[in-house]
Amino acid sequence: MTGKIGERKKSRGFLLFILMIALGVVAFAVVLTYTKKFVYGTGIVSKKYGDALKIAMQFFDVQKSGKLENNKIIWRGDSALNDGNEEGVDLSKGMYDAGDHMKFGFPMAFTATVLSWAILEYGDQMEVVDQLQPAKESLKWITDYLVNAHPTSNELYIQVGDPVKDHKCWDRPEDMTEKRPIKKVNPSAPGSDVAAETAAAMASASLVFKSSNLKYSKLLLSHAEDLFSFANENRGSYSESIPEVEDYYNSTGFGDELLWAASWLYYASKDRKYLEFVTGEDGEKFANWETPTWFSWDDKLPGTHVLLSRLSFFGPEVVAETENMDMYRKSAEAVMCSLLPDSSSATSSRTKGGLIWVSKWHSLQQPVASAFLAVLFSDYMISSDTSKLECNSDSFLPSDLRMFAMSQADYVLGDNPMKMSYLVGYGNKYPQYVHHRGASIPANVKTGCKDGYKWLESKEPNPNVATGALVGGPSKADNYIDSRNNSMQGEPSTYNTAVLVGLLSGLVSVSSVPKSFK
């Protein structure tokens, strides 16, 4: 008996011991999950954001034009091989803009600049989930195109394809038969916006390739410097020189691109003349300090404010103390204060579901781009031991900014009233009728310009998954209509995938950002 009782006691004690270990393990797991979200410098990798990043990155492969190398998208093939031939330039590479087959230089260059920025700040985190190499390859696919698009100092090709004719076709890029006219800016038809954005793309990419391909990096920097001079000395908007772009990618001004390009050129060249540009007369004229706007393919100011706030955070001191430099940091802070939902200057442009919502066309662009800036700024704060952000009388922590960024990313990935992911290929419910020609037509059928329309009109889901496409997004009421003809909500774009890649890279883990611009 006693023996049994003793045994029972012993086994009870043992059970208790096991139970305590189990509880300990559970508690540890909970803490781990929690810290993964809220504590920095742990180096813990978020599986969710890592998986989403791997998916988002694939959209660049979906959008590639030209003779493909190591193509991983089974339904894609070579296309647009003769682009540029009519004027003796090779514009076959680059990426299609969205669901169509236009190559618009203004948003394409912005895609490259944002992708470079993401690589520079968060390349280490991309590497952890094996996305650094694909990111650099996609970036180079665009910069190779941009190099060829800039054959002489004062001449830049800014578009391939006729948008009116292109939009009257529904075909696969591999089977395109429509003419592909090209357009350029030069001193008699200036385009400071598109030329400066292209300079920004090349300057930032020159930093990305500095350690792996010095020759290419130098080539990009020299193109960037030339393009900046061309943009600056021949001031004018490309939308005025080439009015047909107004209906597609209208530029509402070029001052923001000049500052954005000069900022990137300062980082890439360390030439003080660019610093003087952004802090001098042109900065005062164009920077629109402390007036938050929305970062986008058209408006580079919030991006410039955040990018230059780096210099205030990390120096060197003589640079941080340049007159007006602190205005960029103050402006970046004003942007952050407008994004934080609990700040007294919070923007009211939000849905009930918590998404920043500014425009019904491609509604995800502003929340995702803003969240990318917020995660950057939060990492600048952490890396510089800046504990607080003051917004009028309230103060916020870097973790508040990071939580805001996560809230926007989580909304995109399925934490939303529709309970669906807006990133195609992620999760188990995502749009099936993405407005994308290549995805909507089976790879083994031949279509011409017009007979492909039956695939636009088909009631069947897309036969090909446009993996990584970030669709336009929900309505103000957090609704989404999954219809192939709904280009307002259902059309993806390469530039919106670029900002998403930036955001997700920042959320994969925590980076020591100041190292990134060496």
Ligand SMILES: *[C@@H]1O[C@H](CO)[C@@H](O)[C@H](O)[C@H]1NC(C)=O
């Ligand atoms: C393009 O932008 C300019 C400058 O802001 C504006 O005046 C013009 O109305 C815009 N065009 C279109 C079609 O929106």
Ligand SMILES: *[C@@H]1O[C@H](CO)[C@@H](O)[C@H](O)[C@H]1NC(C)=O
């Ligand atoms: C698609 O939308 C356009 C513009 O709203 C409309 O003109 C066209 O008839 C629609 N096509 C189909 C198949 O619904």
